[in-house]
Amino acid sequence: MGRADHLNDRQINLFEKELYKELKYWCIWKVGYHLMLRISDTLKITKEEAEKYIRTGKYSSYDQKTGKENIKPLSPEALTTFKTALELAGDSLYLFPSPVNKNKPISRVAVFQKYKYTSEWLGFKETVSTHTARKTSATKIYNMTKNVVLVSRLLKHSNIGVTMTYLGISSHEEEEALLML
Structure with a gap:
C-alpha cells in the first residue's frame, strides 16, 4: 500500500x-x-x-x-x-x-x-x-494557490521540505521559476 x-x-x-x-x-x-x-x-x-x-x-x-x-x-x-x-x-x-x-x-x-x-x-x-x-486535495490546493506554506499547514507537515517532496516540487522547478524572472 x-x-x-x-x-x-x-x-x-x-x-x-x-x-x-x-x-x-x-x-x-x-x-x-x-x-x-x-x-x-x-x-x-x-x-x-x-x-x-x-x-x-x-x-x-x-x-x-x-x-x-x-x-x-x-x-x-x-x-x-x-x-x-x-x-x-x-x-x-x-x-x-x-x-x-x-x-x-x-x-x-x-x-x-x-x-x-x-x-x-x-x-x-x-x-x-x-x-x-x-494527496489529491493537497495537490489541488497547491495548484490553485501555489502556496506551499498553506498546504504544509493544512497537512500538518513538520516542515516545508516535507510538503515540497510530497507535492513533487523539485529543485529543477525552483531553478526554472528563477530563470523566468
Missing part, C-alpha cells in the same frame, strides 16, 4: 461516480478528500464525533500518526457527506463500520482493495491507494 498518486479533476469525477455505487466507500473518500485526512484518521471517526462535527460545523481531532491537533471547518459538501455516512452507519459505534463487526471500523485493507479495484477498472495508470484522497 506504499505509494500514492494524485488524481486530476476528470479522474476525481470518474472515481467518485464509481464509488458512489457503494456509498460507504464514497463517503470515506469524500471525508478524506475534503478534510485532507490520513485514512487512519478517517476510519477512527465514531458516530458520536461525527454528530459533534455536524453540530459545530468543524472537524476537531488529534492526528493518529503525529498527535497534532487538527481543526478544520466543514464545507457544505463535507457536512452532507457526514450526514450521509451517519445514516449508513446504523447502530454501530464507528462512522465507517466493519461489515464483520459493527463495533470496529472498516479495515484500511478493505478500503485499499476497493480503491485499487475501482481505479484499475476505470483504467487509471496512477497508483490509487487509501492516501490518494489526501
Whole structure:
C-alpha cells in the first residue's frame, strides 16, 4: 500500500461516480478528500464525533500518526457527506463500520482493495491507494494557490521540505521559476 498518486479533476469525477455505487466507500473518500485526512484518521471517526462535527460545523481531532491537533471547518459538501455516512452507519459505534463487526471500523485493507479495484477498472495508470484522497486535495490546493506554506499547514507537515517532496516540487522547478524572472 506504499505509494500514492494524485488524481486530476476528470479522474476525481470518474472515481467518485464509481464509488458512489457503494456509498460507504464514497463517503470515506469524500471525508478524506475534503478534510485532507490520513485514512487512519478517517476510519477512527465514531458516530458520536461525527454528530459533534455536524453540530459545530468543524472537524476537531488529534492526528493518529503525529498527535497534532487538527481543526478544520466543514464545507457544505463535507457536512452532507457526514450526514450521509451517519445514516449508513446504523447502530454501530464507528462512522465507517466493519461489515464483520459493527463495533470496529472498516479495515484500511478493505478500503485499499476497493480503491485499487475501482481505479484499475476505470483504467487509471496512477497508483490509487487509501492516501490518494489526501494527496489529491493537497495537490489541488497547491495548484490553485501555489502556496506551499498553506498546504504544509493544512497537512500538518513538520516542515516545508516535507510538503515540497510530497507535492513533487523539485529543485529543477525552483531553478526554472528563477530563470523566468
